[in-house]
Amino acid sequence: MVAGPVKAIGRGVSHVKGRLAGLRIRLIALVLLALGPALLLNVYTYLEQRRLALREVEANVRRLARFAAASEQQIIQSGHQLLVTLSRLPEVRNAAAHADAHAHAHACKSLFRDLLDHQEARGYANIGLIRADGQVLASAIDLPQAPGARNLGDRGYFRKALESGEFAVGEYQVGRITGKPSLNLAYPVLDDAKEVVSVVFLAINLEWVGRLAAEVDLPPGSTVLVLDRHGVILAGQPAGEGYVGRSAADTVFGKVVVERKPEGTIAGPGLDGVESLFGFRVLGGEPGAGGSGGVYVLVGLPRSAVTAAANRMLSRNLLALALIALLAVAAAWKGGEWFIFRHVRAMVAAARRLAGGDLKARTGVGHTNTELGELAAAFDDMAGALQMDEAEQRQLEHVLRESEARFRSVFQLSSAAILLADDRGRVISCNEASEALFRYGPGELDGLPLTEIMPQRYRDAHQAALQRIASGEPPRLINSAASLELHGLKRGGVEFPMRLSLGSWHSDGRRFYSGIVLDSTDVKRAEEQLRTVNATLERRVIRRTADAERRARELERSNGELEQFAYVASHDLQEPLRMVASYVQLLERRYKDKLDADAGEFIGYAVEGAQRMQGLINDLLAYSRVGSRGKAVSAVDLEAVLSSTLSNLTVAIDEAGARVTHDPLPTVPGDAVQLGQLLQNLIGNAIKFRGERPPLVHVAAERKGDEWVCSVRDNGIGIDPEYAGRIFLIFQRLHARSAYPGSGIGLAVCKKIMERHGGRIWVESVSGEGATFFFTLPAAQVAPAEGDEAD
Amino acid sequence: MDTTRSATTVNGKPGILLVEDNPADVRLTVEALRDANAHSRMDIVRDGVEAMAFIRGVGKYAGSPRPDVILLDLNLPRKDGRAVLREMKADPDLRCIPVVVLTSSEADEDVCAAYQLCANCYISKPVKLEKFLIVIQSIEHFWLHVAKLPQGGGRA
Numbered sequence: 001m002v003a004g005p006v007k008a009i010g011r012g013v014s015h016v017k018g019r020l021a022g023l024r025i026r027l028i029a030l031v032l033l034a035l036g037p038a039l040l041l042n043v044y045t046y047l048e049q050r051r052l053a054l055r056e057v058e059a060n061v062r063r064l065a066r067f068a069a070a071s072e073q074q075i076i077q078s079g080h081q082l083l084v085t086l087s088r089l090p091e092v093r094n095a096a097a098h099a100d101a102h103a104h105a106h107a108c109k110s111l112f113r114d115l116l117d118h119q120e121a122r123g124y125a126n127i128g129l130i131r132a133d134g135q136v137l138a139s140a141i142d143l144p145q146a147p148g149a150r151n152l153g154d155r156g157y158f159r160k161a162l163e164s165g166e167f168a169v170g171e172y173q174v175g176r177i178t179g180k181p182s183l184n185l186a187y188p189v190l191d192d193a194k195e196v197v198s199v200v201f202l203a204i205n206l207e208w209v210g211r212l213a214a215e216v217d218l219p220p221g222s223t224v225l226v227l228d229r230h231g232v233i234l235a236g237q238p239a240g241e242g243y244v245g246r247s248a249a250d251t252v253f254g255k256v257v258v259e260r261k262p263e264g265t266i267a268g269p270g271l272d273g274v275e276s277l278f279g280f281r282v283l284g285g286e287p288g289a290g291g292s293g294g295v296y297v298l299v300g301l302p303r304s305a306v307t308a309a310a311n312r313m314l315s316r317n318l319l320a321l322a323l324i325a326l327l328a329v330a331a332a333w334k335g336g337e338w339f340i341f342r343h344v345r346a347m348v349a350a351a352r353r354l355a356g357g358d359l360k361a362r363t364g365v366g367h368t369n370t371e372l373g374e375l376a377a378a379f380d381d382m383a384g385a386l387q388m389d390e391a392e393q394r395q396l397e398h399v400l401r402e403s404e405a406r407f408r409s410v411f412q413l414s415s416a417a418i419l420l421a422d423d424r425g426r427v428i429s430c431n432e433a434s435e436a437l438f439r440y441g442p443g444e445l446d447g448l449p450l451t452e453i454m455p456q457r458y459r460d461a462h463q464a465a466l467q468r469i470a471s472g473e474p475p476r477l478i479n480s481a482a483s484l485e486l487h488g489l490k491r492g493g494v495e496f497p498m499r500l501s502l503g504s505w506h507s508d509g510r511r512f513y514s515g516i517v518l519d520s521t522d523v524k525r526a527e528e529q530l531r532t533v534n535a536t537l538e539r540r541v542i543r544r545t546a547d548a549e550r551r552a553r554e555l556e557r558s559n560g561e562l563e564q565f566a567y568v569a570s571h572d573l574q575e576p577l578r579m580v581a582s583y584v585q586l587l588e589r590r591y592k593d594k595l596d597a598d599a600g601e602f603i604g605y606a607v608e609g610a611q612r613m614q615g616l617i618n619d620l621l622a623y624s625r626v627g628s629r630g631k632a633v634s635a636v637d638l639e640a641v642l643s644s645t646l647s648n649l650t651v652a653i654d655e656a657g658a659r660v661t662h663d664p665l666p667t668v669p670g671d672a673v674q675l676g677q678l679l680q681n682l683i684g685n686a687i688k689f690r691g692e693r694p695p696l697v698h699v700a701a702e703r704k705g706d707e708w709v710c711s712v713r714d715n716g717i718g719i720d721p722e723y724a725g726r727i728f729l730i731f732q733r734l735h736a737r738s739a740y741p742g743s744g745i746g747l748a749v750c751k752k753i754m755e756r757h758g759g760r761i762w763v764e765s766v767s768g769e770g771a772t773f774f775f776t777l778p779a780a781q782v783a784p785a786e787g788d789e790a791d
Numbered sequence: 792m793d794t795t796r797s798a799t800t801v802n803g804k805p806g807i808l809l810v811e812d813n814p815a816d817v818r819l820t821v822e823a824l825r826d827a828n829a830h831s832r833m834d835i836v837r838d839g840v841e842a843m844a845f846i847r848g849v850g851k852y853a854g855s856p857r858p859d860v861i862l863l864d865l866n867l868p869r870k871d872g873r874a875v876l877r878e879m880k881a882d883p884d885l886r887c888i889p890v891v892v893l894t895s896s897e898a899d900e901d902v903c904a905a906y907q908l909c910a911n912c913y914i915s916k917p918v919k920l921e922k923f924l925i926v927i928q929s930i931e932h933f934w935l936h937v938a939k940l941p942q943g944g945g946r947a
Contacts, residue, residue, distance in 0.1 A: 574895045585920030
């Protein structure tokens with residue numbers, strides 16, 4: 001029950017500890033650190049100020065001391081003056097000169113007394129006269145009862161004045177008469193004989209010290225002290241306090257006296273205990289000169305006054321600094337919060353959310369050009385990338401799952417046996433078809449070495465191949481388009497023929513193999529049968545081909561013979577013809593006179609016969625050549641053939657006044673020469689068999705299915721449909737030779753040409769209204785031959 | 792080469808060599824030239840072997856003048872016209888004698904072959920007499936009176 005809160009506290013503490021080390025604290029520390037120099041500067045300035053102040057004070061006190069000394073000198077001077085005057089006064093002279101001193105002494109005393117009363121302000125403690133033997137003749141102040149007071153012969157000043165006969169300054173000492181510390185001045189009084197008979201003295205009290213303080217307007221708390229050379233305080237300001245006469249030898253002042261420096265400064269506690277800075281100066285002339293030296297005036301200013309200003313300034317500055325620091329800290333706190341921690345917290349929160357799985361978490365911090373902005377941008381980008389990656393990953397997973405499903409379905413349902421093996425040749429996966437094929441139960445093939453399902457004779461080669469591939473040799477039979485014809489081994493030892501396609505892939509640095517096995521038992525059997533049948537067929541084909549070849553050769557031979565025959569025949573037939581015709585004509589010429597008209601007619605017939613014979617022979621020759629002398633089939637542009645035909649027929653066309661027109665004609669496969677012959681015959685006929693009107697011939701071509709139906713139409717005499725078939729027979733004529741010349745072979749040649757081209761030819765006509773000859777040519781696509789064979 | 796054989800003209804007349812085996816055709820040709828009153832001689836040989844001997848002026852034809860132009864039939868016994876043509880045109884000494892192939896054949900292949908063998912021209916004998924006479928006369932006129940033949944038998 002207690003544990004809970006304790007734990008919470010512990011957590012809180014560590015939390016705070018954590019926070020202490022946090023950014024905020026560091027920021028504030030930085031800010032404060034920045035203010036450090038300001039602080040140092042302040043301190044330094046303060047110290048400097050103090051130093052300067054002290055120096056000033058030192059200078060001041062020194063000046064004051066000097067001033068004091070100068071004042072003292074002045075007083076001494078004026079005292080001197082006074083003494084000189086006094087020494088001339090008759091009362092004084094008289095007082096010493098006469099032994100009867102009393103009256104004169106009294107006069108002196110009154111005189112002195114009056115003077116003193118008036119001189120109070122000047123600080124004379126006493127004015128008196130001392131006889132040469134040291135007896136005090138007169139004194140403004142009543143002599144004290146002590147016997148020693150009546151004789152001041154041992155006093156230094158007295159002695160000095162007496163002996164030197166000049167003005168003398170004594171030491172600071174406590175006057176016997178006055179009982180106060182004073183400085184005595186003495187001046188000798190001379191008688192007429194210029195002998196020193198007495199000394200007039202002046203005791204200056206040290207009240208001028210006090211006056212000094214007032215004149216100079218020392219700051220409050222200042223002290224002025226006069227010390228004799230023993231360190232006894234002779235006078236002091238502020239007065240009172242009862243320290244006059246006290247020895248200050250054991251204080252810091254004692255040091256002054258001891259050291260006997262003419263002037264300087266010394267710091268230490270004053271008589272009132274206040275730390276002060278004292279400037280001191282020796283008074284009364286040179287120390288050690290006649291013993292009157294060694295008296296010091298000290299002017300002290302309290303340290304606190306000195307440093308007061310500096311301290312004030314310091315505290316003011318420190319206060320200001322503290323205020324600034326506070327403001328800075330506050331600004332840092334707030335600013336940090338606004339500019340940094342806010343964003344940091346946001347980013348931390350976003351990071352936590354992201355870690356928790358929310359990939360849509362974003363910092364919400366603006367992507368400015370600052371460090372935090374950049375950090376936020378980077379974070380957001382990273383989150384975005386993670387999100388995308390995750391989406392991608394999900395997609396990939398999806399694709400992978402789908403691919404896996406696809407593979408599974410193909411794999412499992414395939415009727416071909418598929419096996420996957422690792423690089424050691426062990427089956428890692430197989431489908432049902434393979435289990436069925438090799439006669440293993442479900443799962444029994446997994447882990448089996450492949451050698452188990454192959455005949456003994458393959459096993460060594462298989463292992464060797466696996467080794468080779470494992471050692472880095474690239475596999476040769478794998479993934480090739482061809483499959484291997486092998487034998488497989490079913491469980492139970494039954495071999496069967498199979499076809500194997502091999503594949504392979506890498507994964508994680510390891511190699512895997514896939515194999516598709518097709519049982520080719522049936523195929524093999526069918527192949528065997530096919531082979532037998534093929535063999536039989538081949539034999540038959542060979543026999544038939546031999547026959548066909550033989551026949552073709554015979555045909556060729558007979559064709560050749562025929563051609564030769566035709567050639568020779570035409571030659572040999574031509575000559576006797578010519579002879580007959582020529583000589584008959586020669587006869588006519590030579591014996592014209594001796595022949596009658598009949599003879600001429602007879603000769604005409606004979607010659608005509610011979611000519612016709614020649615024509616027939618040529619036509620027959622041409623006819624025979626249509627089939628045998630044809631060129632190889634090539635692409636024939638009918639338009640080109642037509643135009644060359646027309647130029648051949650120019651004479652006939654001009655003579656007949658004929659006009660030949662045509663439609664666009666196609667390019668067809670065929671023999672250009674023979675097609676030219678065809679067109680020439682048809683168009684020649686169209687012109688020849690004209691009627692009264694000038695012949696109009698039109699050549700057209702129309703595509704019907706996979707052939708062209710071409711036509712040559714004329715407006716001539718036409719053909720009686722009864723004879724439409726006969727005209728294509730050889731030597732058939734429908735008209736008298738006298739009316740229309742020609743042997744009657746033209747159309748037969750056309751028909752033979754058409755047969756050679758795989759087409760047909762026919763005529764449509766009405767007697768007296770012209771005829772249209774149609775012929776068909778295949779429209780097969782024939783690429784133009786690269787070069788026609790030479791004829 | 793017999794360099795002593797002079798230029799063609801004997802008695803100022805140019806000479807034609809007719810190589811023809813058909814006597815009927817020979818007679819016709821002779822008649823044709825006679826009709827035309829041609830100023831030329833004609834020598835006749837009956838086959839290709841004789842023809843080469845005559846042209847070369849060897850054997851029994853030694854001393855015979857070189858013909859200016861030769862009318863050559865293609866179908867001859869022993870050596871036929873094509874062989875004669877080939878032989879003549881292969882011989883640098885003989886190839887400059889113009890050869891007119893005069894034959895009854897109109898066949899394209901004969902025409903082509905003759906020109907391939909560098910016959911100077913190819914004439915196919917017309918059937919009609921009139922035409923025949925004109926052709927023969929034209930040949931004689933053209934080759935012996937129109938065309939310029941090489942001097943000195945064309946020897947280089």
